[in-house]
Amino acid sequence: xxxxxxxxxxxxxxxxxxxxxxxxxxxxxxxxxxxxxxxxxxxxxxxxxxxxxxxxxxxxxxxxxxxxxxxxxxxxxxxxxxxxxxxxxxxxxxxxxxxxxxxxxxxxxxxxxxxxxxxxxxxxxxxxxxxxxxxxxxxxxxxxxxxxxxxxxxxxxxxxxxxxxxxxxxxxxxxxxxxxxxxxxxxxxxxxxxxxxxxxxxxxxxxxxxxxxxxxxxxxxxxxxxxxxxxxxxxxxxxxxxxxxxxxxxxxxxxxxxxxxxxxxxxxxxxxxxxxxxxxxxxxxxxxxxxxxxxxxxxxxxxxxxxxxxxxxxxxxxxxxxxxxxxxxxxxxxxxxxxxxxxxxxxxxxxxxxxxxxxxxxxxxxxxxxxxxxxxxxxxxxxxxxxxxxxxxxxxxxxxxxxxxxxxxxxxxxxxxxxxxxxxxxxxxxxxxxxxxxxxxxxxxxxxxxxxxxxxxxxxxxxxxxxxxxxxxxxxxxxxxxxxxxxxxxxxxxxxxxxxxxxxxxxxxxxxxxxxxxxxxxxxxxxxxxxxxxxxxxxxxxxxxxxxxxxxxxxxxxxxxxxxxxxxxxxxxxxxxxxxxxxxxxxxxxxxxxxxxxxxxxxxxxxxxxxxxxxxxxxxxxxxxxxxxxxxxxxxxxxxxxxxxxxxxxxxxxxxxxxxxxxxxxxxxxxxxxxxxxxxxxxxxxxxxxxxxxxxxxxxxxxxxxxxxxxxxxxxxxxxxxxxxxxxxxx
Numbered sequence: 001x002x003x004x005x006x007x008x009x010x011x012x013x014x015x016x017x018x019x020x021x022x023x024x025x026x027x028x029x030x031x032x033x034x035x036x037x038x039x040x041x042x043x044x045x046x047x048x049x050x051x052x053x054x055x056x057x058x059x060x061x062x063x064x065x066x067x068x069x070x071x072x073x074x075x076x077x078x079x080x081x082x083x084x085x086x087x088x089x090x091x092x093x094x095x096x097x098x099x100x101x102x103x104x105x106x107x108x109x110x111x112x113x114x115x116x117x118x119x120x121x122x123x124x125x126x127x128x129x130x131x132x133x134x135x136x137x138x139x140x141x142x143x144x145x146x147x148x149x150x151x152x153x154x155x156x157x158x159x160x161x162x163x164x165x166x167x168x169x170x171x172x173x174x175x176x177x178x179x180x181x182x183x184x185x186x187x188x189x190x191x192x193x194x195x196x197x198x199x200x201x202x203x204x205x206x207x208x209x210x211x212x213x214x215x216x217x218x219x220x221x222x223x224x225x226x227x228x229x230x231x232x233x234x235x236x237x238x239x240x241x242x243x244x245x246x247x248x249x250x251x252x253x254x255x256x257x258x259x260x261x262x263x264x265x266x267x268x269x270x271x272x273x274x275x276x277x278x279x280x281x282x283x284x285x286x287x288x289x290x291x292x293x294x295x296x297x298x299x300x301x302x303x304x305x306x307x308x309x310x311x312x313x314x315x316x317x318x319x320x321x322x323x324x325x326x327x328x329x330x331x332x333x334x335x336x337x338x339x340x341x342x343x344x345x346x347x348x349x350x351x352x353x354x355x356x357x358x359x360x361x362x363x364x365x366x367x368x369x370x371x372x373x374x375x376x377x378x379x380x381x382x383x384x385x386x387x388x389x390x391x392x393x394x395x396x397x398x399x400x401x402x403x404x405x406x407x408x409x410x411x412x413x414x415x416x417x418x419x420x421x422x423x424x425x426x427x428x429x430x431x432x433x434x435x436x437x438x439x440x441x442x443x444x445x446x447x448x449x450x451x452x453x454x455x456x457x458x459x460x461x462x463x464x465x466x467x468x469x470x471x472x473x474x475x476x477x478x479x480x481x482x483x484x485x486x487x488x489x490x491x492x493x494x495x496x497x498x499x500x501x502x503x504x505x506x507x508x509x510x511x512x513x514x515x516x517x518x519x520x521x522x523x524x525x526x527x528x529x530x531x532x533x534x535x536x537x538x539x540x541x542x543x544x545x546x547x548x549x550x551x552x553x554x555x556x557x558x559x560x561x562x563x564x565x566x567x568x569x570x571x572x573x574x575x576x577x578x579x580x581x582x583x584x585x586x587x588x589x590x591x592x593x594x595x596x597x598x599x600x601x602x603x604x605x606x607x608x609x610x611x612x613x614x615x616x617x618x619x620x621x622x623x624x625x626x627x628x629x630x631x632x633x634x635x636x637x638x639x640x641x642x643x644x645x646x647x648x649x650x651x652x653x654x655x656x657x658x659x660x661x662x663x664x665x666x667x668x669x670x671x672x673x674x675x676x677x678x679x680x681x682x683x684x685x686x687x688x689x690x691x692x693x694x695x696x697x698x699x700x701x702x703x704x705x706x707x708x709x710x711x712x713x714x715x716x717x718x719x720x721x722x723x724x725x726x727x728x729x730x731x
Contacts, residue, residue: 001025001026001109001110001135001137002025002026002105002108002109002110002136003017003020003025003026003027003028003108003109003110003112004027004028004029004030004031004068004098004101004102004105004108004110004111004112005020005027005029005031005111005112005113006031006032006094006111006112006113006114006125006688007030007031007032007056007059008032008049008050008056008114009032009049009051009052009053009055009056009059009162009206009207009208010049010114010159010206010207010208010665011152011157011159011179011206011208012114012116012140012198012207013112013113013114014157014159014208014211014213014293015114015140015148015152015157015211016112016113016114016116016138016139017112017157017213018155018157018211018212018213019139019140019458019626020110020112020137020139021213023107023139023459024459024460024719025110025112025137025496027063027065027112027213028065028105028107029036029065029066029067029068029104029105029110029376030059030060030065030066030067030068031067031068031069031070031097031098031099031111032053032056032059032067032068032069032070033047033048033050033070033071033072033090033094033097034050034053034068034070034071034072035053035058035071035072036049036071036072036073038054039138040603041053041227041241042163042229042239043072044076044697045072045090046076046079046090046120046121046395047076047090047091047094047121047124047325048072048090048264048444049205050072051162051163051205051239051240051537052162052205052207052240052242053205055242055245056069057273058217058219058247059214060230060272060273061216061217061247062213062214062215062216062217062218062219062247063213063215063216064215064216064654066105066272066273066274067103067272067274068097068100068101068104068273068274068275068276068699069097069271069273069274069275070093070097070100070275070276070277070278071089071093071275071277071278072093072094073093073278074088074089074090074091074093075088075090076089076090077089077090078091079549081119081120081123082123082381082385082386082387083123083124083127083636084127084382084385085127085131085555085722088301088476090731091124091127092126093126093278094124094128094275095128095131095132096276096278096652097135097167097276097657098111098128098132099132100274100276101276102132102134104274108134109131109134110129110134110135110136110137110316111128111135111136111137111322112131112138112465113125113136113137113138113139113425113432114140114181114201115138115140115141115425116142116143116145116148116198117141117142117145117196117200118200120142120205121427122136122138122423123707125425126423126424126425129424129466130381130424131161133210135426135471136424136425136426136432137425137433138425138427139427139428139458140424140427140428140576141423141425141427141429142427142428142429142430142480142484143200143255143428143429143570145196145197145200145526146187146190146197147647148198149179149186149197149198149306150183150184152179152181152513153179153183155211155212156210156211156212157179157208157210157211157659158178158180158208158209158210158211158218159178159179159207159208159209160176160177160178160179160207160209160221160240161175161176161177161182161204161205161206161240162175162176162180162206162207162239162240163175163204163205163207163237163238163239163240164203164204164236164238165202165204165230165235165236165237165238166187166189166193166195166201166202166203166204166235166236167192167193167195167235168185168188168189168192168193168195169189169203169204169235170236171236171237171238171239171258172238172672173225174204174381175224175226175238175239175240176221176224176226176240179206180212183358183581185352188254189203199664206602207240209221210618211436215250216250217247217249217250218248218250219245219247219248220245220246220247220248221242221244221245222243222244222245222246223242223243223244223245224240224241224242224243225240225241225243226238226239226240226241227240227241227729230446234541238611244247252387257718261661278297282489282714289437300441310662315356315411315412315414315415315444315667315729315731316408316411316412316703317410317411317412317667317668317703317705318341318344318345318409318410318412319407319408319409319410319703319705320337320340320341320407320408321324321337321398321404321406321407321408321681322336322401322403322404322405322406323402323403323404323682324354324399324402324403324404326404327403327404327405328475329405330362330363330364330367330370330371330374330405330406331370331373331374333404333405333406334362334374334375334405334406334408335374335377336406336683337406337407337408338375338378338408341408341410342378344589345412348412348414349400350381350412350414351383352378352380352383352384352388352389353383353384353385353386353416353521354412354413354414354416354483355379355384355410355411355412356388356389356390356411356412356413356418356441356443357389357390357391357411357441357448358379358389358390358391358392358394358408358409358410358411358437358553359391359392359408359409359410359411360375360391360393360394360400360408361393361394361395361396361397361406361407361408361409361707362393362395362398362403362406362407363395363396363397363398363399363403363404363405363406364395364405364548365395365547365548365550365552367405367547368393368550371393371406372424372435375436376435376436378507379437380436381436382582383581384403384436385424386416386418387418387419387421387422387438387441388418388422388436388437388438388448389410389411389420389437389438389441390420390421390437390438390439390440390441390448390449391437391438391450391451392450392451392480392499392556392558393451393549393550394451394499394544394546394548394549394556395546395547395549395576396546396547396707396708396709397547397675397709397710398643398708399707400708401675401679401680401681401708402680402681402682403681403708409705411667411668413443413447415444417443418441418442418443419441419442419443420441420442420486421438421439421440421442421481421484421485422437422438422439423439424462426458427457427458428457428458429457429482430477430481430676430682431452431453431455431457431460431477432457432460433551434452437450437480438486438606439483439484440482440484440565442485444555444731445562445563445602446494446560446561446562446563446603446729447485447487447492447559447560447561447562447563449478449481449482449558449559449560449561451499451550451556451557451558452474452475452477452478452481452556452557452558453470453549453550453551453553453556454469454470454472454473454474454477454553454554454555455473455474455477455478455551456473457477462552462553464549465700466504466508466513466554467500467501467508467509467511467512467554467555467593468508468511468512470553470554470555471498471512471515471519471555471557472508472515472519474555474556474557475489475516475520475557478557480525482559482561485493485561485563486563487561488523488524488712489520489523489559489561490519490520490521490522490523490524490536491518491523491524491536491537491564492537492561492562492563492564493537493539493559493560493561494537494539494540494561494562494597494603494605494727495539495540495541495542495559495560495562495597495605495607495725496516496539496540496541496542496557496558496559496560497543497544497557497558497559497560497725497728498502498512498516498542498544498555498556498557498558499546499549499555499556499557499558500512500543500544500545500546500553500554500555500716500718501546501547501548501549501552501553501555501588502545502546502547502548502710503548503552503554504554504555509716509717509718510716512543512555512716513541513543513715513716516541520539524536525574537564537597537599538597539597540595540596540597540605540606540607540714541607541714542607542712542713542714542723542725543712543713543714543715543716543718544672544707544709544711544712544718545709545710545711545712545718546709547709547710560605560727562603563601564599573621583634583646583650584646584647584650584651585655589617590654592610593608593609593611593614594606594607594609594651594652594655595607595608595653595714596655596659598659600659601660602729602730603727603728603729603730604655604656604659604665604726604727604728604729605650605726605727606655606656606660606724606725606726606727607684607714607723607724607725607726607729608648608651608652608722608723608724608726609713609714609720609722609723610644610647610648610721610722610723611713611719611720611721612719613720614647614721615640615644615721616701618640618643618644618647619640619643619644638679638683638687640688641677641679641684641687642690642691644721644722645684645687645691646686646691648691648722648724649688649689649692649694649695652669652724652726653695656726656728661715661728661730662696663692663702664701664702665728665730666702666726666727666728667727667728667729668703668725668726668727669702669703669704669705669724669725669726669727670704670705670707670709670724670725671684671688671704671705671706671707671722671723671724671725672707672709672710672712672714672720672722672723672724672725673706673707673708673709673712673723674710674711674720674721675708675710675711676710677721681706681708684706685704688704688706689704692704
């Protein structure tokens, strides 16, 4: 991509440019924000470094590309973490600057920034990029600061300190010093006082005088003045004010650190500097267009939609789908489904901001772009100020069971106290979510993570090497997201759902399960050695075979984690006495059908498998054990499935009762069944509904969703007749 780089003069923004080039992008322009008054060194800004701004003008000549600059007119008016367009805010200056760059160079696709740990700055850059249709590149995001500082030094960043404001840093002694000279001392201060060695806490700021991207010249600082802003005896604050500098020309053939692409880059305005003037209008009324779109899309819902809800409880689920007879294509089907969900939410005095998670099921992954375009008409960042819900998307064989092109399941809460991680910048940390869905949503100690693919974060491309390689990278990405919430998929996982594409050869499927267990064991072992391991959950694994996944991926991992408090006990709870289902008497083999993850009094997760062997035992008068698996599936009728569904409800109820959980506390219950059973979804849904209504102590119908798949199970054979996935939480 062609990139405009936000530069402050600091080491971070310069090294971020180098990483862009490393990953195949082209820096075609620079953008800088500076004070209105040239004599002012520093502004009271949460967003911009301005110390050393007098020298930034030289970057255009050093790199041989145009520099666009704008004077900062605004101030910090919108102080909440997530930014929304606010007239007079300093972020709007960045918008105007980048808008002008895009106008002058229409081929620009992305913006580079040097954010390392500041969500405040990252979210504002992402907001501006979203409004301008640009991609945010933040290759330093979430990187280890000690390693990052060493990388900068090793890769030829020559940067000096221009501001110090931390215990142990003295303006007279440490201003104007090269970061390589201060490297050891900064680490000593980290040990003594816990400072950020890259200066992310405002401990110091730098000015880059040379780096491999400066192919034409380097900056030589001749004279400077130390200005003391605060003489605090513990942490004095001082800045470096440049008085004289010049450029030292380099040979044209210079090529360092893989950045020779810069030598080939030519632009008709190479090396020129443009000052962008302030506009009278605020300029960013893109939202008006989207509001008009939504008004059209929220008309009365289509007939034929079906819905299951749990209205009275704190958390509940809504699932909607169309019958095949009402289907008129994915776009219209998805609009109809989303309209109905929106209306249902409104009926509970709720809206999209109350949605924690979205399962988006479509009938053809070739239409993924169409689905996304429709989705963003309804679920937007403007409608979800506290964060857009996390999402997973898979293709399901919907037409095989009499459904239309789209099927959506949403998890809703009346309690808006959620924490959402939505990183839209492309970085080395984890795959970005460029669009209205988040990496993860944290609510009531449960982390609902978006479906993770085996994407290489810096390039957002699928890793090569097949399903096992994709799974390993997807798990690494999941672990990176989990760490942002002080969790680990090896110790905090309640349930790991692994969607497997039918494109995976049968011979490879067993290796997926082996890799999953080995990966979790490795992380757990590493955590034990580092002394980080306290509580460990006995996670459940569920494998689901589907026709296709986004980007033609072979696997997609969907983790559900629980942040265990040290005070909690991970044991099974005390048994409740319930009437239960009298149609079945407990037998020893029943226990082999179900796996569980229990946190006493708080969490109950179950995965139940009805295998062919189980079906034979339950329906022995109809089925014979010596029949082949495919024969059994063909012989299962609605009559036999009625008994199987009742058995599922009986056994789930038994385990819930043994651990002191009630059906009213169920957050989700999914019933996966292979379309090879040739049972319409409506028919199977009715069977489970009838079975649930038989529970004597039930006061209301529990929510459940029937999911048609190619196969599912607790192992990668994925040959269950029925697989139930239950998650309950006591809030």
